[in-house]
Amino acid sequence: MMMNEINPQALPASADVPVAPPEAPMRLLLRRYFKSRVGAIAAVFLLLLVAIAVAAPFIAPQDPYDLTKVSIMEAERAPGSPSTDQKMTYLLGTDGAGRDMLSAILYGLRISLGIGVASALVALAIGTSIGLISAYFGGKVDAILMRIVDVQLSVPTILVALVLLAVLGQGVDKTLMALVLVQWAIFARNVRGSALVERNKEYIEAAVGQGLPARRIMFRHVLPNCLAPLIVTTTNQMANAITLEATMSFLGIGLPQTKPSLGLLISNGFDYMLSNQYWISVFPGIALVLLVVAVSLVGDQLRIVLNPKLDA
Template sequence: MTDAVAVAPPPRGMRRVLRDFGRAPGAVLGAVVFAAIVVLCVFAPVFVIHDPYDLSAFSIMDARLAPGERDFAGVAHPLGTDEQGRDLWSAIVYGLRISLIVAAVASAVSFVIGTALGLIAAYRRGWVDALVMRVVDIQLAIPSILVALVLLAVLGRGVDKTIIALVTVQWVYFARTVRASALVEMEKEYVQAAKLMGFSGLRILMRHVLPNCLPPLTVVATVEVAHAITLEATLSFLGVGLPVTEPSLGRLVYNGFQFMLNGFWWISVFPALALLVLVFSINLVSDRLRDLLNPRRRRG
């Protein structure tokens, strides 16, 4: 038996996936919008009027200015100011950046933990598989927001605490997905051949099983990034996520919510629209990837 027999069949070519991805105008629009938001967040100091972290840059005398109005210094605020006199455009840009950072880090850590546990469960079977999946089933039976609220009530507010809460919530989705895919791959001939040739379990999982589990994991990863963004915004809106010193989109919506009935609608509406556009663009991309990477949908 040659080593070529034990090599996993190659997944679908990336060039073909990119070509088919470009045939969906909605997905291309989502990718362009998301890329524009990423560029805006990376070069945030270039596009904002002032640093929302700098308390000396805004005054309470300029609070709740309408969109387009100028403050006492003559500086125009295209989206107005919030209740603290902070430029709303600057706060939204930095809010988008902190939301993307928290979501990306939480999803990446969840990907690593969930994938590792899912592969181990599929390879070891027996009590290891039963233990991991029982934990997954129990956690999935509890609403994600409730788990995150309990954790943050114990840990307190902060960027690092919020990431820990999101990782605790998200890793189960990766573990369940990779376990289901790995169980299918473990029964295929190339994996059985690798076992007969005496390859180590780590080599079999990393070289042969994991590459063929990446397509569904890619879809889950994009979905969980959007999930992490909305969950972080919800937690910040409830006052248990990021601290008040961080210009989180959820916190911005909460700050303006109490002034909605007084006519200061822009304080909540513009951050909410930014959050909607960000999540919607990611969902457009994830829906297209799901169609391209799902064999049943491709055959249909």
């Protein structure tokens, strides 16, 4: 795998040039993935949710945050109720501000999914780099970096996020920063474990003997053989990030009211539960559960596909 930089003539004549183990063809992996009915349904449903989130501004019945289109006179209408002017039907009702709940959920889904994916990918980039450096150089570098990771992982994630947002304040960028800071250590720990296995293999030693730069060896030789656990970890952390952001927004320290996620929509409707306006909080809650379950099931099926020993 990517060993074209190694010159076999530079090695002893009796030495065989080792190569990295071949990757499974993508077609084979997809075929194995879709053998599972649950995994296939979860993947299709997740893709549908992603498409809905991306197209939210175009398919939502109204822009729930355009003050020129939202009226307090439409507040707390039950699911299926028509608007005052009879121009639209509120399929999922309206909230206390008169916003169409279906539209609010579509926009909230977009924000929740976007923050979950973005934070997981940024944490992936940071954690992967730190994990590779730790495993490749070892010694004091490994000891220092892993002690930092140990400290990070020893503190409950929700507590770290709450403290960070209490200091940073509300905002999409601040929420993303907090989520990245509580996730990177998980990626670093997982990558280091996989990279340590690869570090002492012959094809890596051959690349080192050829004098290739450490950065090239880490990212072009070691990293490709760590992708399987990384893919699974990334999907799991996306689900965790969505849940954590919803929790923080529900507590009122995550996103502002102008950028409501599903968690904030649940929080906005919580006070109405006792007055029987259940839909204001229940429907966003159902959407959040479906999103997290879909991401988790896809990640679980990927774990089975990328580790054939689990496919019993």
